[in-house]
Amino acid sequence: MKVVYSPRYCEVYSNDPASAPGRIEAICDHLEGRFPFLEPEPAPEADLLLVHSQYHVESIGRDSHLYELASLAAGGALLAARTAFAGEPCFGLIRPPGHHASPSDCWGFCFFNNLAVSLKSLFASGAARTAVILDFDLHFGDGTDNIFCRDPDVPYIHPSDNNADAFLKRAERELKSVGDRDILAISAGFDRGKSDWGNLLDEEDYRRLGEITRDYAVEHCEGRRYALLEGGYNHQVLGRHVLAFLEGFE
Numbered sequence: 122m123k124v125v126y127s128p129r130y131c132e133v134y135s136n137d138p139a140s141a142p143g144r145i146e147a148i149c150d151h152l153e154g155r156f157p158f159l160e161p162e163p164a165p166e167a168d169l170l171l172v173h174s175q176y177h178v179e180s181i182g183r184d185s186h187l188y189e190l191a192s193l194a195a196g197g198a199l200l201a202a203r204t205a206f207a208g209e210p211c212f213g214l215i216r217p218p219g220h221h222a223s224p225s226d227c228w229g230f231c232f233f234n235n236l237a238v239s240l241k242s243l244f245a246s247g248a249a250r251t252a253v254i255l256d257f258d259l260h261f262g263d264g265t266d267n268i269f270c271r272d273p274d275v276p277y278i279h280p281s282d283n284n285a286d287a288f289l290k291r292a293e294r295e296l297k298s299v300g301d302r303d304i305l306a307i308s309a310g311f312d313r314g315k316s317d318w319g320n321l322l323d324e325e326d327y328r329r330l331g332e333i334t335r336d337y338a339v340e341h342c343e344g345r346r347y348a349l350l351e352g353g354y355n356h357q358v359l360g361r362h363v364l365a366f367l368e369g370f371e
């Protein structure tokens with residue numbers, strides 16, 4: 122199990138909660154020394170253009186600091202996907218998040234759709250042909266859904282329930298209904314956590330979610346799996362929730 126991380130992900134680029142000072146550090150403190158870290162490069166513009174319009178890439182580029190960090194997050198996703206496809210499970214400890222970014226617009230603290238860029242790049246390289254996306258963030262990833270909704274080879278799953286056990290069972294059932302895929306890609310948002318905005322899943326639930334997704338990938342994706350950080354805003358619990366998920370996922 123590898124973790125993609127750059128110290129630059131700690132840089133603050135806006136005044137939204139995803140960009141809050143200390144947020145990435147709160148997670149890093151729990152993962153450092155526990156997993157080997159890989160350092161990413163920024164995503165080449167050609168990879169961003171597999172998902173986004175030239176207009177969108179240029180509009181993000183008007184803020185050069187934001188562009189540097191958003192393309193580095195997308196580059197982190199590329200590295201996580203390639204690492205996973207080569208057989209090593211991987212977590213992208215990246216920001217800004219991406220699942221509210223559509224081809225030509227974005228909102229909800231997102232700029233480039235990191236997960237979509239990473240999958241489209243895998244497909245373009247000929248490495249993978251099919252995938253399944255599980256998004257367990259509290260919020261529906263409308264950007265990801267907009268990008269893949271007409272592609273039967275890339276189903277998008279966003280389970281929802283007000284009960285933790287029922288949520289986990291639903292996630293497992295929906296994944297299994299998809300069957301065999303080349304790779305499992307996860308939008309890992311932790312804002313459904315206890316004491317976070319969704320106030321539902323505790324540490325044990327996240328560990329179980331990691332196990333469910335690992336077991337699915339081992340059975341149906343030849344073990345190929347990666348997850349990318351999306352939301353999660355309570356710095357007091359965020360690191361423990363991410364670590365618990367990764368302990369189940371590895």
Ligand SMILES: [Zn+2]
Pocket residue numbers: 258259260310312351352353
């Ligand atoms: Zn969210």
